[in-house]
Amino acid sequence: MPRAVREQQMLDAAVRTFGQRGYRAASMDEIAELAGVSKPLVYLYLNSKEQLFSACIRREAAALVAAVRGAAGGTSVPPVPADRQLWDGLTAFFTHTAERPDGWAVLHSQARTQGEPFAAEVAAMREEIVSFVTTLIAEAARSAHGDPSLPEREVAGLAQALVGAAESLAGWANVEDSVSAKEAAATLMNFAWAGLGGLMEGRRWVPSPVPAPLPVPSSSL
Amino acid sequence: MPRAVREQQMLDAAVRTFGQRGYRAASMDEIAELAGVSKPLVYLYLNSKEQLFSACIRREAAALVAAVRGAAGGTSVPPVPADRQLWDGLTAFFTHTAERPDGWAVLHSQARTQGEPFAAEVAAMREEIVSFVTTLIAEAARSAHGDPSLPEREVAGLAQALVGAAESLAGWANVEDSVSAKEAAATLMNFAWAGLGGLMEGRRWVPSPVPAPLPVPSSSL
Amino acid sequence: MPRAVREQQMLDAAVRTFGQRGYRAASMDEIAELAGVSKPLVYLYLNSKEQLFSACIRREAAALVAAVRGAAGGTSVPPVPADRQLWDGLTAFFTHTAERPDGWAVLHSQARTQGEPFAAEVAAMREEIVSFVTTLIAEAARSAHGDPSLPEREVAGLAQALVGAAESLAGWANVEDSVSAKEAAATLMNFAWAGLGGLMEGRRWVPSPVPAPLPVPSSSL
Amino acid sequence: MPRAVREQQMLDAAVRTFGQRGYRAASMDEIAELAGVSKPLVYLYLNSKEQLFSACIRREAAALVAAVRGAAGGTSVPPVPADRQLWDGLTAFFTHTAERPDGWAVLHSQARTQGEPFAAEVAAMREEIVSFVTTLIAEAARSAHGDPSLPEREVAGLAQALVGAAESLAGWANVEDSVSAKEAAATLMNFAWAGLGGLMEGRRWVPSPVPAPLPVPSSSL
DNA sequence: TATGAATGAGATTTCATTCAT
DNA sequence: AATGAATGAAATCTCATTCAT
Numbered sequence: 001m002p003r004a005v006r007e008q009q010m011l012d013a014a015v016r017t018f019g020q021r022g023y024r025a026a027s028m029d030e031i032a033e034l035a036g037v038s039k040p041l042v043y044l045y046l047n048s049k050e051q052l053f054s055a056c057i058r059r060e061a062a063a064l065v066a067a068v069r070g071a072a073g074g075t076s077v078p079p080v081p082a083d084r085q086l087w088d089g090l091t092a093f094f095t096h097t098a099e100r101p102d103g104w105a106v107l108h109s110q111a112r113t114q115g116e117p118f119a120a121e122v123a124a125m126r127e128e129i130v131s132f133v134t135t136l137i138a139e140a141a142r143s144a145h146g147d148p149s150l151p152e153r154e155v156a157g158l159a160q161a162l163v164g165a166a167e168s169l170a171g172w173a174n175v176e177d178s179v180s181a182k183e184a185a186a187t188l189m190n191f192a193w194a195g196l197g198g199l200m201e202g203r204r205w206v207p208s209p210v211p212a213p214l215p216v217p218s219s220s221l
Numbered sequence: 222m223p224r225a226v227r228e229q230q231m232l233d234a235a236v237r238t239f240g241q242r243g244y245r246a247a248s249m250d251e252i253a254e255l256a257g258v259s260k261p262l263v264y265l266y267l268n269s270k271e272q273l274f275s276a277c278i279r280r281e282a283a284a285l286v287a288a289v290r291g292a293a294g295g296t297s298v299p300p301v302p303a304d305r306q307l308w309d310g311l312t313a314f315f316t317h318t319a320e321r322p323d324g325w326a327v328l329h330s331q332a333r334t335q336g337e338p339f340a341a342e343v344a345a346m347r348e349e350i351v352s353f354v355t356t357l358i359a360e361a362a363r364s365a366h367g368d369p370s371l372p373e374r375e376v377a378g379l380a381q382a383l384v385g386a387a388e389s390l391a392g393w394a395n396v397e398d399s400v401s402a403k404e405a406a407a408t409l410m411n412f413a414w415a416g417l418g419g420l421m422e423g424r425r426w427v428p429s430p431v432p433a434p435l436p437v438p439s440s441s442l
Numbered sequence: 443m444p445r446a447v448r449e450q451q452m453l454d455a456a457v458r459t460f461g462q463r464g465y466r467a468a469s470m471d472e473i474a475e476l477a478g479v480s481k482p483l484v485y486l487y488l489n490s491k492e493q494l495f496s497a498c499i500r501r502e503a504a505a506l507v508a509a510v511r512g513a514a515g516g517t518s519v520p521p522v523p524a525d526r527q528l529w530d531g532l533t534a535f536f537t538h539t540a541e542r543p544d545g546w547a548v549l550h551s552q553a554r555t556q557g558e559p560f561a562a563e564v565a566a567m568r569e570e571i572v573s574f575v576t577t578l579i580a581e582a583a584r585s586a587h588g589d590p591s592l593p594e595r596e597v598a599g600l601a602q603a604l605v606g607a608a609e610s611l612a613g614w615a616n617v618e619d620s621v622s623a624k625e626a627a628a629t630l631m632n633f634a635w636a637g638l639g640g641l642m643e644g645r646r647w648v649p650s651p652v653p654a655p656l657p658v659p660s661s662s663l
Numbered sequence: 664m665p666r667a668v669r670e671q672q673m674l675d676a677a678v679r680t681f682g683q684r685g686y687r688a689a690s691m692d693e694i695a696e697l698a699g700v701s702k703p704l705v706y707l708y709l710n711s712k713e714q715l716f717s718a719c720i721r722r723e724a725a726a727l728v729a730a731v732r733g734a735a736g737g738t739s740v741p742p743v744p745a746d747r748q749l750w751d752g753l754t755a756f757f758t759h760t761a762e763r764p765d766g767w768a769v770l771h772s773q774a775r776t777q778g779e780p781f782a783a784e785v786a787a788m789r790e791e792i793v794s795f796v797t798t799l800i801a802e803a804a805r806s807a808h809g810d811p812s813l814p815e816r817e818v819a820g821l822a823q824a825l826v827g828a829a830e831s832l833a834g835w836a837n838v839e840d841s842v843s844a845k846e847a848a849a850t851l852m853n854f855a856w857a858g859l860g861g862l863m864e865g866r867r868w869v870p871s872p873v874p875a876p877l878p879v880p881s882s883s884l
Numbered sequence: 885t886a887t888g889a890a891t892g893a894g895a896t897t898t899c900a901t902t903c904a905t
Numbered sequence: 906a907a908t909g910a911a912t913g914a915a916a917t918c919t920c921a922t923t924c925a926t
Contacts, residue, residue, distance in 0.1 A: 001885090027921085028920075038886065040887060049921065087426075110334065112330065113331065154411075160390055164386045165386040167389070168384060172378070195412045198415025198424075201415075203414065205413075205414035205415075207305065223910095261899085261912060264896090264898080270897095467687050469898080469899065471898095490900080602835045603854060606827045606828045607828040607831070610824060610827020611820065611824055626820075630824060633824055636862045637857045639866050640859075640860045641853060641854065643857075645861075666888080703918085888925095888926090889925090890925105891924105892920105894919085896917090896919100900913100902911085903909105904908100904909095905910105
């Protein structure tokens with residue numbers, strides 16, 4: 001069996017094991033067994049547990065980015081509108097993570113909590129997606145509402161919030177069976193869109209002054 | 222030294238170690254040393270690594286909920302408006318997580334990835350916060366925009382998204398030190414507020430039909 | 443509470459724990475708790491686990507010997523016949539060990555398997571009982587069958603076998619509920635008595651020559 | 664070195680250590696060192712201390728049963744008389760236990776005092792031997808003394824007593840080196856044989872009435 | 885290319901024992 | 906007379922990793 005194929009089998013097994021058990025709790029024994037090969041072979045191909053984990057991160061990150069980019073596909077002619085790209089990208093994100101829960105767990109839960117070598121790798125991917133989303137948001141805002149006028153920092157924060165909201169909604173959708181992934185995506189898009197629109201029109205919230213509490217006939221202090 | 226004091230020292234050390242290293246990578250040796258006691262004493266007081274972790278979760282969850290609830294404080298007379306409560310709660314949330322990054326890591330990153338006994342404990346806390354936020358959103362919508370007319374389900378989804386966004390922003394704000402709690406809270410509040418307003422006015426996003434892509438003169442494959 | 447009483451409580455707890463768990467598996471914590479005192483007090487009174495175990499052995503050994511000797515009671519006037527003494531002693535042995543299973547376990551199962559300091563203590567007691575039984579057997583044989591003519595060594599072996607048979611029967615009686623301890627004692631006495639009588643009459647078994655096996659038309663070897 | 668060989672070495676070391684130190688006091692470290700391997704290898708092959716102990720029990724029990732059965736060997740043609748089989752079996756038993764004192768200690772002293780999983784395993788072996796002896800006794804009685812007329816239950820009790828006596832004598836013979844296996848077997852065989860003969864002739868012991876003790880002029884207490 | 889055999893280092897947990905009061 | 910607080914040492918067990926073939 002050619003090396004490339006075997007390596008993919010090992011990565012499959014590793015992603016599954018890391019995703020379900022966590023980096024530390026996953027054992028090389030289990031991974032090798034799940035891959036159907038002997039342990040020394042895993043070491044021969046992937047050198048160490050750290051490097052194996054790293055390879056998992058890279059593969060899953062690339063797959064996720066490819067899925068999102070591919071779906072949003074800004075290369076078609078004539079160009080697809082930005083809001084539609086955003087929607088397609090979000091949908092692809094939800095679909096992909098739902099289809100590969102272990103891969104998503106590796107990226108989202110595991111890699112970020114295992115210290116520097118790994119956090120950096122996943123941070124790079126995250127940055128790529130966030131900046132992509134940021135671009136789309138800005139463009140969508142411009143095309144829909146004219147001049148953006150949103151400070152860059154606010155856009156970055158929004159992108160971050162959007163991703164968190166997406167993750168939260170994904171978990172919510174999984175628990176309440178009646179809510180499909182698509183429905184969750186729609187809710188999110190809806191929310192983001194309405195929020196974006198409101199923001200562009202300057203609908204901002206400012207803390208209204210709190211009415212002074214009624215004086216308590218306090219004795220002292 | 223009395224038992225109660227020692228226990229708190231141990232919990233402090235454990236939260237810090239769990240938060241930084243992760244549940245599996247944290248060793249009881251390190252925790253005991255950080256707490257300035259011997260390992261057997263940790264076991265005498267807290268029985269096992271699992272129970273120690275559980276105690277950390279409970280303590281940090283209680284502290285977080287207390288901080289948020291205390292800040293939002295719906296008990297004052299005359300009552301504070303719901304939007305203000307939401308803002309105060311969010312600010313307290315960001316402040317608290319910024320002040321106790323390890324505690325937040327235990328709740329958000331570690332507990333949720335270590336299987337059932339722990340995930341359930343933190344899920345309960347999260348549910349409490351979500352339902353609290355749901356109440357506030359519904360009330361804020363009613364008082365600010367008249368009759369809500371938002372279906373209950375949409376409000377629930379909004380609350381889920383809001384909490385998820387907050388969680389995500391907490392991590393972001395912790396990394397980029399330059400973002401203060403107030404700033405993060407403002408970003409989120411703005412977005413939610415604008416989104417709420419937009420939604421109540423029926424500003425919904427619907428996928429616009431994609432123009433059929435130009436036929437590609439496909440060569441082969 | 444006076445020291446002597448407390449000490450007996452501790453010994454009670456220790457015998458029970460040692461008997462049920464074994465020397466090594468019994469923990470001083472459990473013993474102290476069962477005795478209703480704190481651990482340091484156990485150490486104050488009995489110094490160490492070894493000495494505590496030793497004290498248990500001595501107490502239980504003394505009690506067993508006293509029970510057997512008291513029942514067989516060779517001091518009454520007029521003297522009780524030897525066979526009757528043997529029967530009484532055996533019955534007392536069975537009764538005592540049945541009433542104090544933990545004490546018997548300490549002597550029989552635990553002390554003998556925990557290396558030298560303890561094995562010696564219980565061996566002394568065993569020697570005392572065996573020699574007592576040996577005397578009775580010899581005397582019984584003499585009074586019942588005239589001149590003993592049994593070599594001393596054979597008598598010692600018989601006593602040893604008798605004790606083993608007694609233990610085995612005790613276990614058997616416990617499993618098959620229908621066999622009472624008394625019945626077992628009777629069976630044993632019966633067996634010993636009949637065997638003794640046979641032996642005194644010279645009824646010995648000698649290996650009869652084995653008939654040569656039929657020649658097998660073996661090819662080779 | 665092939666796995667099967669290593670496993671036997673480990674079992675050898677384990678039997679020796681368990682037999683001399685007892686189950687709890689024996690440490691896996693010591694066993695591994697005695698076997699000349701590292702501790703992890705012991706765990707790799709035998710999984711846990713409990714399973715290692717269990718494997719020891721099974722191996723030693725099988726060896727003992729095989730030795731006894733092989734010596735008694737009821738398959739030869741023409742058949743060996745039952746009394747001769749009994750003698751051969753007893754001799755083999757004493758020889759075997761003398762040759763493998765640690766194995767015998769594991770079966771007799773250790774396994775029976777370590778709670779249910781182990782006690783049951785050794786009880787099964789014992790039951791097998793007891794029923795084998797029961798058969799031989801019944802057959803020997805029939806062939807030597809004509810119609811048995813001994814109730815089945817009495818034969819069973821006899822077999823229990825015989826096996827117990829043998830076990831006890833095995834310990835005795837091991838301590839007093841001067842007692843050979845043949846000697847022990849002869850002692851026991853003699854006793855059993857004489858007892859069997861006596862029983863068949865109705866020589867039973869019944870408690871003779873104790874003469875009323877002379878009234879003691881009791882002073883006080 | 886592939887593996888059976890093997891281990892050093894370190895994990896959690898328990899226990900007999902002591903000290904200060 | 907009695908105990909709450911504390912620990913050094915050692916137990917069982919796991920794991921990432923390597924060697925010889």
